[in-house]
Amino acid sequence: MLRLADLKPSAQEVIVEGWDAGSREDMPGIFPYARSLPITKAMHPDTLLAYEYNGQPLTWRHGFPFRLIVPHWYAMASVKWVRRIVAVDALFQGPFQSVDYQYYPDNENEQVKYPVTILNVNSSILQPLDRSVLRKGKHAIQGIAWTGLGQISRVELSLDEGNTWVAATIGRTSFEPPSWVHWSYEWEINQSGEFTILSRSSDIYGRAQPLEAYWNRKGYGYHAADRVKVVV
Numbered sequence: 460m461l462r463l464a465d466l467k468p469s470a471q472e473v474i475v476e477g478w479d480a481g482s483r484e485d486m487p488g489i490f491p492y493a494r495s496l497p498i499t500k501a502m503h504p505d506t507l508l509a510y511e512y513n514g515q516p517l518t519w520r521h522g523f524p525f526r527l528i529v530p531h532w533y534a535m536a537s538v539k540w541v542r543r544i545v546a547v548d549a550l551f552q553g554p555f556q557s558v559d560y561q562y563y564p565d566n567e568n569e570q571v572k573y574p575v576t577i578l579n580v581n582s583s584i585l586q587p588l589d590r591s592v593l594r595k596g597k598h599a600i601q602g603i604a605w606t607g608l609g610q611i612s613r614v615e616l617s618l619d620e621g622n623t624w625v626a627a628t629i630g631r632t633s634f635e636p637p638s639w640v641h642w643s644y645e646w647e648i649n650q651s652g653e654f655t656i657l658s659r660s661s662d663i664y665g666r667a668q669p670l671e672a673y674w675n676r677k678g679y680g681y682h683a684a685d686r687v688k689v690v691v
């Protein structure tokens with residue numbers, strides 16, 4: 460669509476606006492949900508304007524009639540119920556662009572904010588479930604890992620609060636990044652007690668999950684090591 464639109468060379472961003480609008484507590488006026496993308500990101504082959512899902516028109520819940528899909532970025536970029544797309548020659552300053560979905564690493568200073576974009580490297584332990592009671596013996600620890608940049612290169616588990624780590628086996632995947640990969644590890648435990656399982660992944664750019672969450676005012680981008688407690 461953007462190619463057909465024959466953008467002027469001065470175009471810097473496209474603003475994608477949804478049908479939903481409402482008031483805000485922090486400023487007067489009615490604002491549609493609108494987000495911008497740099498032209499290069501909008502033109503990236505992975506960035507889609509979706510009108511079907513599994514061969515069917517999008518449902519209302521999924522953003523009918525059109526939904527933007529921006530796979531490498533957090534989901535705020537994937538605008539539902541698209542109503543209008545405008546190319547602009549400046550940086551869009553709408554509230555859902557420049558107030559919300561910004562990292563505020565300092566509680567006082569508003570100037571040091573920066574936008575939420577690419578997904579952090581992350582992982583999740585799917586099995587065993589948190590607070591499971593397990594028998595002694597062998598147990599499959601399984602989960603998923605994903606990243607918005609490159610691909611997952613390593614998944615590690617710790618059973619001693621992060622002092623030592625063992626490598627999990629990354630499974631074969633049928634989808635390309637940024638889709639998640641499955642990982643697993645066979646845990647043999649012959650001692651009773653309470654155990655905490657930590658998972659942390661890294662990507663090919665050397666980005667890794669921290670043990671503690673990175674603090675920011677609005678709580679975006681959480682990607683601390685996942686943590687599951689079990690009793691044997």
Ligand SMILES: Nc1nc2c(c(=O)[nH]1)N[C@H]1C(S)=C(S)[C@@H](COP(=O)(O)O)O[C@H]1N2
Nearest residue numbers: 477478479492521534535536537538539540
């Ligand atoms: N039009 C519109 N699109 C939107 C939003 C919205 O409020 N309005 N929320 C965004 C945010 S913050 C997220 S997390 C995802 C949620 O998508 P889902 O409803 O498919 O889970 O939609 C995004 N697209």
Ligand SMILES: [Mo]
Nearest residue numbers: 533534535536
């Ligand atoms: Mo969201």
